[in-house]
Amino acid sequence: MHFSTLIAAFLVPATALAANIIVKVGNNGTLTYDPPSVTAVNGDVISFQFLSKNHTLTQSTFATPCQNISANGLDSGFQFVPPNATTISQYSFTMTNVSGPLWFYCRQANHCQQGMVFAVNPTAQKTFAAFQANAMASGNATTTSGSATVSTAAATGTSSPSSTPAANAASALKMGASSAMLLSGVGLLVGLVL
Numbered sequence: 486m487h488f489s490t491l492i493a494a495f496l497v498p499a500t501a502l503a504a505n506i507i508v509k510v511g512n513n514g515t516l517t518y519d520p521p522s523v524t525a526v527n528g529d530v531i532s533f534q535f536l537s538k539n540h541t542l543t544q545s546t547f548a549t550p551c552q553n554i555s556a557n558g559l560d561s562g563f564q565f566v567p568p569n570a571t572t573i574s575q576y577s578f579t580m581t582n583v584s585g586p587l588w589f590y591c592r593q594a595n596h597c598q599q600g601m602v603f604a605v606n607p608t609a610q611k612t613f614a615a616f617q618a619n620a621m622a623s624g625n626a627t628t629t630s631g632s633a634t635v636s637t638a639a640a641t642g643t644s645s646p647s648s649t650p651a652a653n654a655a656s657a658l659k660m661g662a663s664s665a666m667l668l669s670g671v672g673l674l675v676g677l678v679l
């Protein structure tokens with residue numbers, strides 16, 4: 486067998502499997518992740534580029550979209566971006582031994598209740614749209630309401646929220662939020678941006 490054939494046999498599949506998925510956070514000052522959901526397989530890296538304001542990328546569950554799952558959940562921490570920033574921060578994690586969907590939100594103020602949520606591998610039963618609707622309904626009820634009951638019921642399809650998402654979180658590699666990218670312009674820190 487020729488050497489070049491061996492190289493092709495080993496390198497091509499490996500290259501095809503490792504995607505680097507870019508998600509823009511707060512693009513143009515919006516309360517969004519762009520795209521709001523992605524499909525990823527183990528080995529893929531998902532990189533979140535924080536472009537404005539002061540957002541997070543924090544892991545939650547389908548049942549409680551606006552609440553972090555545990556101390557072990559993925560969390561970028563607050564990523565403050567000054568107006569006209571010269572650098573932006575990027576937070577990445579690698580999909581490692583993940584099975585099933587992953588759910589995320591921004592834990593700044595009421596951004597989650599305004600629909601700032603993100604999903605990896607949503608399913609036909611647990612769609613991104615349903616997750617986002619749960620998020621937008623979750624913070625507005627003053628007492629126990631119909632919508633709260635519905636969202637709890639919707640969660641019973643999964644394996645226990647306390648074990649599966651936590652296991653997913655523990656096995657996704659945290660890569661930190663420190664790598665910076667250059668933007669044009671001059672940074673100036675101004676006040677509190679929500």
Ligand SMILES: *[C@@H]1O[C@H](CO)[C@@H](O)[C@H](O)[C@H]1NC(C)=O
Nearest residue numbers: 509511512513514515517519
């Ligand atoms: C963001 O704003 C720029 C310039 O104002 C525009 O070209 C671009 O299309 C906008 N992007 C989105 C996603 O709205």
Ligand SMILES: *[C@@H]1O[C@H](CO)[C@@H](O)[C@H](O)[C@H]1NC(C)=O
Nearest residue numbers: 543553554555556557560592
């Ligand atoms: C996540 O929730 C746990 C309690 O379940 C809490 O101890 C922890 O501080 C929270 N982490 C963040 C980043 O909010």
Ligand SMILES: *[C@@H]1O[C@H](CO)[C@@H](O)[C@H](O)[C@H]1NC(C)=O
Nearest residue numbers: 568569670671672673674675
């Ligand atoms: C950012 O840049 C724009 C346009 O160059 C300017 O109008 C604005 O004042 C700047 N903001 C800050 C906080 O420097």
Ligand SMILES: *[C@@H]1O[C@H](CO)[C@@H](O)[C@H](O)[C@H]1NC(C)=O
Nearest residue numbers: 527581582583652655656657
């Ligand atoms: C992840 O998967 C690999 C191989 O599939 C296995 O060896 C390893 O123990 C798994 N790690 C965890 C934390 O489950």
Ligand SMILES: *[C@@H]1O[C@H](CO)[C@@H](O)[C@H](O)[C@H]1NC(C)=O
Nearest residue numbers: 595598599600621622624625
């Ligand atoms: C909940 O409040 C947010 C922010 O005020 C709003 O955007 C959203 O439409 C509200 N959701 C419902 C179901 O009233």
Ligand SMILES: *[C@@H]1O[C@H](CO)[C@@H](O)[C@H](O)[C@H]1NC(C)=O
Nearest residue numbers: 539563565593594676677678
């Ligand atoms: C970002 O938001 C958090 C939570 O509201 C706040 O504690 C922090 O001071 C903010 N950072 C900046 C630089 O404004």
Ligand SMILES: [Cu+2]
Nearest residue numbers: 540591593596
């Ligand atoms: Cu936010």
